[in-house]
Amino acid sequence: MNLLIKNGRVIDPQNKIDDRLDILVINGKISKVSKNIVPQNETGIPSETLKEIKEIDVAGKIVCPGFIDMHTHLREPGREDEETIRSGTLAAAYGGFTSIACMPNTEPVNDNKAVTDFIISKAKREGSVNVFPVGSITKGLEGKQLSEIGDLAETGCVGFSDDGKSVQNSELLRRAMEYAKMFSLPIISHCEDETLAANGAMNEGFVSTELGIKGIPNIAEEIVVARDILISRMAGAHLHLTHLSTAGSLELVKWAKNLGYKVTSDAAIHHLILTDEALRTYDTNLKMKPPLRTQKDIDALISGLKSGLIDAIVSDHAPHLLAEKDVELNNAPFGIIGLETEVSLALSLVHKNLLDLKTVISSFTVNPAKILSLDKGSLSVGKDADITILDLEREYKVDAKNFKSLSKNSPFIGWNLKGRPVAAIVGGKIVYCLD
Amino acid sequence: MRLRHKNLLGIKDLTAEDINLILDTAESLKEVSTRDIKKVPTLRGRTVVTLFYEASTRTRTSFELAAKRLSADIISIATSISSVTKGETLKDTGKNIEAMNPDIIIIRHPHSGAPEILARSLRPAIVNAGDGAHEHPSQALLDLFTIREKKKRIAGLKVAIVGDITHSRVARSDIYALSKLGASVTLVGPATLIPVEIEKMGVKVSYRLEDVIPESDVIIMLRIQLERITQNLFPSIREYSRIFGLNSEKLKNAKKDLIVMHPGPINRGIELDPEVADGPHSVILEQVTNGIAVRMAVLYLLLGGKEESELTN
Numbered sequence: 001m002n003l004l005i006k007n008g009r010v011i012d013p014q015n016k017i018d019d020r021l022d023i024l025v026i027n028g029k030i031s032k033v034s035k036n037i038v039p040q041n042e043t044g045i046p047s048e049t050l051k052e053i054k055e056i057d058v059a060g061k062i063v064c065p066g067f068i069d070m071h072t073h074l075r076e077p078g079r080e081d082e083e084t085i086r087s088g089t090l091a092a093a094y095g096g097f098t099s100i101a102c103m104p105n106t107e108p109v110n111d112n113k114a115v116t117d118f119i120i121s122k123a124k125r126e127g128s129v130n131v132f133p134v135g136s137i138t139k140g141l142e143g144k145q146l147s148e149i150g151d152l153a154e155t156g157c158v159g160f161s162d163d164g165k166s167v168q169n170s171e172l173l174r175r176a177m178e179y180a181k182m183f184s185l186p187i188i189s190h191c192e193d194e195t196l197a198a199n200g201a202m203n204e205g206f207v208s209t210e211l212g213i214k215g216i217p218n219i220a221e222e223i224v225v226a227r228d229i230l231i232s233r234m235a236g237a238h239l240h241l242t243h244l245s246t247a248g249s250l251e252l253v254k255w256a257k258n259l260g261y262k263v264t265s266d267a268a269i270h271h272l273i274l275t276d277e278a279l280r281t282y283d284t285n286l287k288m289k290p291p292l293r294t295q296k297d298i299d300a301l302i303s304g305l306k307s308g309l310i311d312a313i314v315s316d317h318a319p320h321l322l323a324e325k326d327v328e329l330n331n332a333p334f335g336i337i338g339l340e341t342e343v344s345l346a347l348s349l350v351h352k353n354l355l356d357l358k359t360v361i362s363s364f365t366v367n368p369a370k371i372l373s374l375d376k377g378s379l380s381v382g383k384d385a386d387i388t389i390l391d392l393e394r395e396y397k398v399d400a401k402n403f404k405s406l407s408k409n410s411p412f413i414g415w416n417l418k419g420r421p422v423a424a425i426v427g428g429k430i431v432y433c434l435d
Numbered sequence: 436m437r438l439r440h441k442n443l444l445g446i447k448d449l450t451a452e453d454i455n456l457i458l459d460t461a462e463s464l465k466e467v468s469t470r471d472i473k474k475v476p477t478l479r480g481r482t483v484v485t486l487f488y489e490a491s492t493r494t495r496t497s498f499e500l501a502a503k504r505l506s507a508d509i510i511s512i513a514t515s516i517s518s519v520t521k522g523e524t525l526k527d528t529g530k531n532i533e534a535m536n537p538d539i540i541i542i543r544h545p546h547s548g549a550p551e552i553l554a555r556s557l558r559p560a561i562v563n564a565g566d567g568a569h570e571h572p573s574q575a576l577l578d579l580f581t582i583r584e585k586k587k588r589i590a591g592l593k594v595a596i597v598g599d600i601t602h603s604r605v606a607r608s609d610i611y612a613l614s615k616l617g618a619s620v621t622l623v624g625p626a627t628l629i630p631v632e633i634e635k636m637g638v639k640v641s642y643r644l645e646d647v648i649p650e651s652d653v654i655i656m657l658r659i660q661l662e663r664i665t666q667n668l669f670p671s672i673r674e675y676s677r678i679f680g681l682n683s684e685k686l687k688n689a690k691k692d693l694i695v696m697h698p699g700p701i702n703r704g705i706e707l708d709p710e711v712a713d714g715p716h717s718v719i720l721e722q723v724t725n726g727i728a729v730r731m732a733v734l735y736l737l738l739g740g741k742e743e744s745e746l747t748n
Contacts, residue, residue, distance in 0.1 A: 209630040210447075212547045212568025212604060217631075282548035327524055328546040330567070 001028045001385075001428035002053045004039060008063035008389065013358055014366040014378035023063060024053075025385040028428035033379055058389055061422065062357070065378050066098025066386025067364040069339060070266060070371065071163070071188075071242055071314035074100075074131070077118060078107025083319040083406050085119065088339070089127040091317070091405040093432040095339040096421025097364075098386035099130040099376055103163040104141070111136040111147040113155040120156050128431045129424070130386070132158040132372060134188060137176045143167050146176060153183035158372040159240065161188035164289075166224055168194055170231065177237035186238040186264070186371060191224035191249070192216075192289065201330050203276040203291040211279065213329065216291050218246040225249045229256045229263055240371055241265040243316050245290035247300035253309045264371045266312035266363075267301045269342045272349060274411065284325045284332035285411040288318065302354050311367040313360070315342045319407030337405050341398055341412045347390065347419030357392075364388075389423040394434075396420060438736040442554045442561040445570035446611035454612060458580050460732035461725070467504055468727055478507035481738055482537040485511045486528070487564070488544045493699055493723065494564050494573070498541050501730035510537075529553045538738055542566075560737045568602045574698050575608035577729040579616065581722050582653055585694050590617030595647045597623040597679060598657030598706055599668075601630045605698045609655060610636050623647050624657075624679060627668040644679055649688040655696045656681055656706050672705055682708035686716065694718045 003025040010021040010033060022037040023030065026045060039045060039053050069092065075083035083091075092100045102119065104110035110119065116133050123131035135152030137160045139145045149160060160180050166189070167173045177187050197220040202208050204215020225241055229252060232239035241253065244265050256263040268288075276292045286292060304310040318335025325332050343364070349355045369377025376386060395418045400408040424432040438453060446454070467475055483502040485495055495511065502509040512532070523531075525544070529552075532540060539560045542550050547567030554561040565571040583589055594613050600606045600622050613620050614637050621639040622629060629640055641647050648654070659675060669675050681695065695707075695716040703709050711717060 204631055206632040206635050209633050210607070210636065212566075212570075212602075212607060215631070282551055326526060328544070328552065329548050330546040 002026050002049055003385070003425070003428060004037060004053050004055045005063060005387065006055060006057050008058035008061050010063045010379065011358060011361050012065055012379040013362040014065070015380060017379070018358070023379065023387070025428045028385050030379055030381050030383050030385050032381065060391070062390040062392060064361050064388045064390065065365040066376065066424065066426065067096050067343065067388045067421070068099040068368040068374065068376060069097050069315050069317070069342065069364070070101045070312055070368040071268070072100045072102050072317040072339060073105065073319065073335070074102040075319055076106065076122070077115065081406070082321055085122045085131065086126040087404060087406045088317070088319070089123065089129045089131060091337070091339045091403065093128040093424045093426070094404050095341070096343040096388045096390070096424055096432070097129055097339065098388060098424050098426045098431075099132065099374065100339075101132045101134050101158055101372060103134050103161060104136040105164045109136050109140050110134070110157075111139045111141070113148070113151040116152055116155040116157055129426050130376070132156070132374065134159045134161050134163070136160065137162045137167055137187065138172065141165050143169055143172065146172070146179065149176070149179050150183065153185055157185070158374065159186045159188045161190065161242070163188065163190045163242065166190050166192040166194065170227060173228065174231050174235055177232055177235035177239065181235060181237040184373065186240040187232070188240045188242050189224070189228045190242055191221045191228060191244075193220045193223045196220035196223070200291070201287060202279050203293050205276055205294060207276045207279055218248050218293070221246055221290055222248040222252060225252045229261060232263060233261050236262075238262040238264070243268040243271065243290060243314065244301070244310065245271045245293050245297060247297050250300045250304045250309055253304070257309060264311045265309065266314045266368070267305065267310050268314050268316040269338055269345050270336065270411070272298060272301055272313070273345055278411070279329070282329045283411060284327065284329055285336050285409050287329060287332050287334055288316070288336050289334040302349065305355060305359055305363060311363065311371060313342070313346055313363040315339050317405075319405055320409045321407060322409070325409050335409070337403070337407050337410050340403055340405065341410060341417070343390070344417040344420045345412065347392060348417060350392070351418055385425060385428040387425040388421055390419065391422045392419045394418070394420050394422065437739055441737075442550070443572050443733055443737060444550050444554055444561065444563050446572045446575050446608045446615070447570065449615070451615045454576070454579065454615060457576055457729065457732050457736060458583060460736055461576075461580050461728040464731045464735070465725070465728035467731070468724070473504050474506055475504065476506045477735060478502070478505040478738060481507040481539075483507045483509045483539045483541065483734065484532055484537040485509065485541045485564070486532065486543075487512070488514045488542070488549070489565070491543055491564070493726070494543065497723070497726040498564060498730050501727050501734055504727070505731055505734060507734065525549055525552060526556055529557050533557045533559060539734060562733060562737065565604050568604050568607070570608045571604040572608050573726070573730055573733060574605050575612040576733070577722055577726040578609055578655065578696060578698075579612050580725045580729050581696065581718055582694070584725070585718060586652065589613065592618040592652040593621070593650050594618050594653040594655065595621045595623055595651045596655045596657065597644060597681070599628040599659050599663060600624050600633065600657070601628045602660070603657050606657060610638055614638075621647050625669050625675070628663070644681070645685055645688070648685055649690070651693060652690065653694050653696065654681065657698070658700060658702060659706050676705050680706050680708065681711050683710045683714065686711060689716070696722055699723070
């Protein structure tokens with residue numbers, strides 16, 4: 001729990017730091033961030049503690065506040081064959097994350113404090129990283145009745161979402177936003193008009209036309225983005241739009257942010273990398289909601305990250321068994337895993353000069369921390385020593401055998417990537433170290 | 436004389452040369468079906484399996500007769516009587532059939548891409564007999580064969596495809612095939628049944644059948660399914676028939692040598708008036724006859740091809 005991380009390039013967007021610095025961690029907290037730290041010269045450190053300090057030289061590496069993925073599915077309770085809190089948090093650690101938020105579509109649904117309690121306590125016992133549950137907006141994700149949002153907030157939920165489904169009843173969503181506002185927590189919207197998206201298996205466009213597969217049009221998302229922004233304006237509530245996928249959604253976010261509405265947003269990493277052209281292989285590991293769109297949408301999402309319209313990058317890590325995915329495209333479930341490839345894929349955008357490193361780091365640290373009101377995302381003195389260390393030059397080939405996730409439903413298996421997290425530290429404890 | 440492809444998954448993968456090879460081969464095989472003894476020994480000892488996940492009379496019968504007239508052994512698996520109803524996956528079913536060493540598997544499936552999934556994991560040649568709304572290559576080939584037989588050419592012809600384009604695998608395969616051989620294609624149908632961005636396939640789109648008829652050399656009518664009404668894709672049969680149905684009144688302005696085609700089964704009186712279906716422009720039953728020759732050519736060419744002399748002996 002006592003570390004001296006030496007000679008790294010420390011990038012901490014919240015504290016506007018980008019410099020070669022050392023970081024001293026004492027008792028799991030950030031004790032000092034400065035040049036050439038010599039622990040013996042620091043005051044107030046007991047001599048027994050001094051002896052225990054483990055020194056790590058990270059010259060040539062990037063040292064950041066611990067990365068946060070604010071959109072994952074851990075599948076426990078209920079689908080422990082696909083993922084558990086133990087395996088999912090280990091996958092997070094190996095992916096360079098120190099904190100994750102998990103969506104409520106478990107079995108049973110996280111719509112009451114017993115389930116929230118279970119997730120938090122299980123994560124404390126078996127988890128490799130910090131786990132912050134997201135509670136459901138409606139009981140059983142049925143879109144009919146409000147969950148006990150007050151109980152969920154008190155028990156530790158950091159936001160509310162019916163993710164996987166989209167609340168279709170506008171009146172109900174209005175009430176949810178008004179109610180969640182009392183607890184200063186966001187409503188996290190999966191935006192999808194179910195009638196427009198019905199039976200769709202991929203993006204509606206030229207590729208779906210050629211393949212003869214029912215498409216999901218952009219407006220299935222955009223109509224709900226627009227509606228939710230209007231409802232949040234009326235309710236005065238914080239709306240977080242998750243996994244935005246279309247250029248049109250970004251125009252709506254721009255409008256909302258320019259008018260100063262409390263709207264934040266994130267994009268899933270696969271929507272920044274892949275287009276619907278990839279579906280020509282019928283690979284079911286390319287099927288997710290929202291669907292992979294077009295290059296025009298990728299361009300809009302990337303410029304949205306640059307301009308701050310998009311605040312965070314997420315994985316939408318959605319484990320499914322091979323047997324569930326190894327079927328015809330129409331019959332396969334939606335979703336792919338992403339925790340263990342997400343950071344490398346984001347760094348690939350840096351290598352391509354599409355994003356700068358600071359934007360990527362902000363989207364994994366200070367921004368998601370602010371959205372979910374987490375006391376995380378910086379290297380400020382006194383904070384939990386959650387630290388992610390990156391090697392921008394490290395090259396490797398993605399191999400499913402190395403995945404810690406119980407599921408292997410990734411379209412990135414076999415890809416050669418450059419840049420990867422090489423260590424993750426949670427509360428001063430090294431939970432992942434590549435070398 | 437062989438096809439440069441292991442499988443026939445779609446027309447999109449074929450070149451004009453491939454298509455002409457199949458049509459030429461079909462032409463020489465067509466005669467076999469007119470003999471008293473309708474059989475040549477070409478594929479003796481070869482095994483063909485049809486695996487149909489959707490109801491079909493015409494296509495399956497046509498493939499079966501094609502295989503039999505080439506002396507292949509043919510087994511038909513209909514999904515209702517197989518282990519598919521017990522929840523076996525497509526891949527597992529395919530693997531099990533493969534284990535019995537057939538040379539060709541002919542598959543029809545309600546979902547796009549199913550033949551490709553089999554082709555990627557199985558040894559036998561895969562023939563797509565229709566997958567979802569994706570492709571129906573043998574239908575397009577028999578359509579082209581019929582057009583070529585009647586018009587003596589494909590290039591430069593104006594072809595209209597009329598009806599539910601969105602859900603039609605025939606339309607897509609016909610578009611690829613006709614375009615590759617130099618015909619120009621106009622799609623006609625209600626806007627609700629024309630899929631987005633289809634112009635990128637190199638076709639024109641019109642909502643007015645009467646405008647398209649006078650310039651057309653060929654009109655391919657598609658079957659309209661009644662369930663599209665409950666999906667709000669058009670309001671009523673009566674209205675559909677009035678606007679997009681083909682009748683003798685609308686054909687008054689047609690070219691004299693216009694041919695009218697339909698992949699079947701026909702909704703008489705809905706997309707096609709009986710007068711037209713049975714009238715002088717119609718080549719619908721010839722399409723059915725030609726289907727056997729074209730499918731014989733496909734099976735023959737996929738199984739390696741032999742010298743022409745051996746074929747016609």
